[in-house]
Amino acid sequence: MEKMDLLANPTNQIDSTMQSENTLVVIPAFNEEVTVGQVVTTLRHHGWKCLVVNDGSTDQTETRACEAGAVVVSHSINLGVGLALQTGFKWALQHDFSKVVQFDADGQHDSLQISRLLSAQEAFNADLVIGSRFLDSQNSNFVLSGHRKAAIELLSKIIYLKTKKKITDPTSGFRCISQPLLEQFAQNFSAQYLGDTFEANIAALEAGYSVTEIHTDMFNRQHGTSSASFLQSVRYLGRVFVISALNLNFKISRK
Amino acid sequence: MKTTLQQSLLLITGGLSLIVASWIASRRRLLTVRYTLGWITLGIITCVASIFTSFLPSVGEFLGMSPTGFLLVLASLVLVIVCFQLSVALSVLQIKFHSLIQEIALNGKDGSVSKSNESD
Numbered sequence: 001m002e003k004m005d006l007l008a009n010p011t012n013q014i015d016s017t018m019q020s021e022n023t024l025v026v027i028p029a030f031n032e033e034v035t036v037g038q039v040v041t042t043l044r045h046h047g048w049k050c051l052v053v054n055d056g057s058t059d060q061t062e063t064r065a066c067e068a069g070a071v072v073v074s075h076s077i078n079l080g081v082g083l084a085l086q087t088g089f090k091w092a093l094q095h096d097f098s099k100v101v102q103f104d105a106d107g108q109h110d111s112l113q114i115s116r117l118l119s120a121q122e123a124f125n126a127d128l129v130i131g132s133r134f135l136d137s138q139n140s141n142f143v144l145s146g147h148r149k150a151a152i153e154l155l156s157k158i159i160y161l162k163t164k165k166k167i168t169d170p171t172s173g174f175r176c177i178s179q180p181l182l183e184q185f186a187q188n189f190s191a192q193y194l195g196d197t198f199e200a201n202i203a204a205l206e207a208g209y210s211v212t213e214i215h216t217d218m219f220n221r222q223h224g225t226s227s228a229s230f231l232q233s234v235r236y237l238g239r240v241f242v243i244s245a246l247n248l249n250f251k252i253s254r255k
Numbered sequence: 256m257k258t259t260l261q262q263s264l265l266l267i268t269g270g271l272s273l274i275v276a277s278w279i280a281s282r283r284r285l286l287t288v289r290y291t292l293g294w295i296t297l298g299i300i301t302c303v304a305s306i307f308t309s310f311l312p313s314v315g316e317f318l319g320m321s322p323t324g325f326l327l328v329l330a331s332l333v334l335v336i337v338c339f340q341l342s343v344a345l346s347v348l349q350i351k352f353h354s355l356i357q358e359i360a361l362n363g364k365d366g367s368v369s370k371s372n373e374s375d
Contacts, residue, residue: 053360073360073361073363074360074363075356075357075359075360076356076359076360077356079353079356079357083353083356083357086357087357087360087361090357090361091361094361191353
């Protein structure tokens with residue numbers, strides 16, 4: 001992937017007022033009461049408009065997010081991160097936003113890097129910009145257990161086999177999705193685990209949308225445990241194999 | 256010959272029970288009309304098919320099965336078809352359910368809370 005000098009500075013403090021005008025930061029959250037407040041406060045401090053999609057949390061996530069000043073929409077029942085995101089996309093379109101930045105509620109992502117995602121989006125006119133943890137592996141401080149690293153590399157290979165494009169971090173949850181891809185994802189999205197990331201990448205690439213990656217540093221998890229254990233990873237990978245081999249991944253209209 | 260007669264009676268009993276059971280369930284609103292009609296049709300087919308049990312030995316023999324075995328295969332096949340249809344119905348419901356939860360989320364709160372964002 002290409003890399004531009006103006007994007008290289010990780011604490012690029014571009015005045016975000018222009019960018020924040022039509023950009024919505026969507027934060028899917030399921031039982032993230034400990035971190036979501038801080039995440040929203042930081043984002044709002046930097047001038048971003050945030051939407052927290054509370055995905056049927058049983059804790060104080062909704063209250064904490066509201067207190068911090070986010071717009072909150074709540075699923076009454078937990079539907080999974082994919083559908084929570086899709087709700088965010090639908091909300092964004094209803095309120096005339098043309099770009100959505102997906103951001104984690106657990107504090108893994110750095111709000112200072114949002115400007116870089118958006119700059120890359122403008123520079124490459126990309127429909128999807130992925131913040132990759134592995135694009136610049138020498139400068140990465142992100143620690144990942146062995147099996148997860150291997151799984152991510154495998155997913156990357158499958159994407160290459162299917163689309164002939166290289167995505168170094170196919171499961172990254174730090175992305176910028178812009179129109180017209182946003183509308184496609186609002187209509188069609190996957191509810192499966194890995195569907196929101198891995199499958200969405202394939203869907204966008206197969207339909208001819210431009211996908212760019214930039215390197216972004218991420219913090220190691222502040223709170224809670226990673227969503228997949230070793231056995232689960234194996235199971236999910238098995239599912240991904242079948243879905244990819246039989247071409248069952250979700251589809252969107254061509255650009 | 257005696258065996259096929261017994262099997263015919265058994266099949267008719269099964270078919271009639273199915274019709275009666277689905278009729279009762281429908282009256283108690285435990286089944287929608289769509290599924291009631293499906294099960295009643297299946298009951299009628301079973302009853303009608305029971306007349307033709309005399310064919311069972313020859314067809315079974317042709318396929319290398321005993322008459323009872325052949326009947327069992329037929330029954331299993333029907334069950335597989337029903338299960339598959341149920342999976343399809345369930346999937347459709349699941350998708351509708353997901354959209355419904357999203358719709359409620361989008362329509363429920365946005366007006367009142369979004370003001371907090373506009374004030375900055």
